[in-house]
Amino acid sequence: MDMKFASYLQKIRSEKKLTQQSLLELLVESDNAFSKLDLTTLSRWERGVTTPKLEKQVLIARLMNDDIAPLLDPDVNITKTKKNSLDKVINKTLNPYSSSKSSFRLMKLDSLKEEPVLSEKLQTFHKDYLGIDIQDDVFTNQPIHADLYINNKGELIGHLLYGYVPINSSTDSLDINALNSCNFIEVQPNEDTMLYIISAYSSLSRPRSIILLSILDILRKNTFIGTACINCHDEDGFNLYEKNSAIDIIKKGNEVDFGGIKIFGKRYRYVQILVNTESILASKVVSDLIPFTCQYIEELLTDN
DSSP: OOOHHHHHHHHHHHHHHHHHHHHHHHHHHHOOGGGGGGGHHHHHHHSSSOOHHHHHHHHHHTTOOOOOOOOOOOOOOOOHHHHHHHHHHHHHOTTSSSOOOOOOOEEEEETTOOOOOHHHHHHHIIIIIOOOOOOTHHHHHSSOOOEEEEEETTEEEEEEEEEEEEEEOOOOGGGGGGGGGGGOOOOTSSSOEEEEEEEEEEEHHHHHHHHHHHHHHHHHHHTEEEEEEEEOOOOHHHHHHHHHOOOEEEEOOOBBSSEEEEEEEEEESEEEEEEEEHHTTGGGGTTTGGGGGGHHHHHHHHHO
């Protein structure tokens, strides 16, 4: 009998002064995932007789604008395949000539408007590495956020580039080849929103770890983010989502002979996916990371 979620429901009802009936109505009205929920099932959850899947538990906590960390089990057992999918993203060596202990600093920007040099470097990354000709003014004129990792020589060694778009954005409007037409918006906490990860990369392990932790931290803390659109340009990164979350592939880049991402025998320079936020946060492979995202990020940043 799992009493963790049962105790959580009791706590929520007590804090918000809800009867079981009023909680039931709130859940049914808030999300289609609970359209068939009845009072009998909710009562069984609260008594610990049955427990819903973790994804639904996480969804309830987010609907209550609550932290999901208490619902997660950092010691949960995961398969070797899933564990390896995370280890490959974090630990693989991409630049054997740079030490994993190389010093760097993190520059967090809410806009690249005043950073034309860095904006140009990011354009070069997308053009030369992904084969995408980003328009000159996209990064400087749109409300796009950038986490930039810069070494002690002033060189860009990693980045996370993202923004927010309306949750009902069409797949055509998310086309990375036409970002100037994408409706990037300023965050409104009371409006359902989509996180759009334009790209993320680093050849070094520690910045890659921080990038992953930062994405989890954004999703964990912002309960208004219902979906994430992610442009995957690395096969290990794609596999991490594909093996551990429910994804929808909405666009593929040009076919390539090698490298890129392999799907059904063909390789593509990049693949664009949609992922439900709860599907990511409920993934067992990150259960030991999510409760401590801020702590781990700080430790990785100070270990310079």
